[in-house]
Amino acid sequence: MTNMTIHTTQLPHVDPEASLTFWRDAIGFEVRSDVGQGDMRWITVGPVGGTDTCVLLQPPFADPGITDIERKTVTEMMAKGTFGWIMLGSDDVDADFARIQAHEAAEVVQEPTDQPYGVRDCAFRDPAGNTVRLRQV
Numbered sequence: 345m346t347n348m349t350i351h352t353t354q355l356p357h358v359d360p361e362a363s364l365t366f367w368r369d370a371i372g373f374e375v376r377s378d379v380g381q382g383d384m385r386w387i388t389v390g391p392v393g394g395t396d397t398c399v400l401l402q403p404p405f406a407d408p409g410i411t412d413i414e415r416k417t418v419t420e421m422m423a424k425g426t427f428g429w430i431m432l433g434s435d436d437v438d439a440d441f442a443r444i445q446a447h448e449a450a451e452v453v454q455e456p457t458d459q460p461y462g463v464r465d466c467a468f469r470d471p472a473g474n475t476v477r478l479r480q481v
Contacts, residue, residue, distance in 0.1 A: 349396060349397070350397055351396070351397065351398070352388070352397075352398050352399070352400050353398075353399055353400070353430060354399070354400040354401075354402050354428075355399060355400070355401055355402075355428040355430060355470070355472065355474045356401075356402060356403070356404035356418070356422060356427065356428055356472050356474070357385075357387070357401045357402065357403065357404075357470075357471070357472045358383075358403075358404070358422065358471070358472050359383075359471055359472070360383065360385040360387060360401070360403075362449065362471035362472075363387065363401050363470060363471050363472055364378075364387055364389075364401075365449045365471075366447075366449040366450065366470045366471055367387075367389045367399070367401065367470070368389065369447060369449065370444050370447035370449045370450045370468075371389075371432075371444060371476070372392065372443075373389040373390055373391060373392065373399070374389065374390060374391070374392045374393075375387065375388070375389055376388040376389060376390055376398055380403075383403055384403050384406060385401075385403070386400060386401070386402050386403075387400070387401040387402075388400050388401075389401065399430065401472075404418050404422070404427075405418070422472055422473040422474075423473055424473070425453075425469050425473045425474070425475050427473065427474070428472070428473075428474040428475070429474060429475035429476070429477065430474065430475075430476055430477070431477040431478075431479055432476065432477070432478050432479070433478075433479055433480075433481035434478050434479065434480060434481065435480075435481060436480075437456050437464050437465060437466055437478055437479070437480040438456050440478055441455065441456050441466045441478065444468060444478075445468075449470075449471060450468045450470075451468060451469040451470075452466075452467075452468060453466075453467035453468055453469055453475065454466050454467040463479055463480060464479070464480040465477055465478060465479040465480065466478050
């Protein structure tokens, strides 16, 4: 078996500048690439100094084959926070929560909580409605 890893995962954005501000300034990720213009931008971010894993922030409606019904469904799901999500790991959830919460781009969904299944985590929503869970590791 080969050594397989996760290289890139994608999350949608509706406002590239707001998403960039959240992921760079609130979460603290570095920008690896920023391609395109206007609302049609593909922005890659990831942990500072890491090169093996990244998040691609991408326009959800870039595919010219998307139907009006699909566009409506995706828009509704993004507004509810049920379309995209990611779980990040932290060695200090409480400290990272306090830092991220202090940033105006972050919408708190759940403060740090000891879950009954044995983990401590918290959650935010980014400007596109994506759920960002932060888990103590």
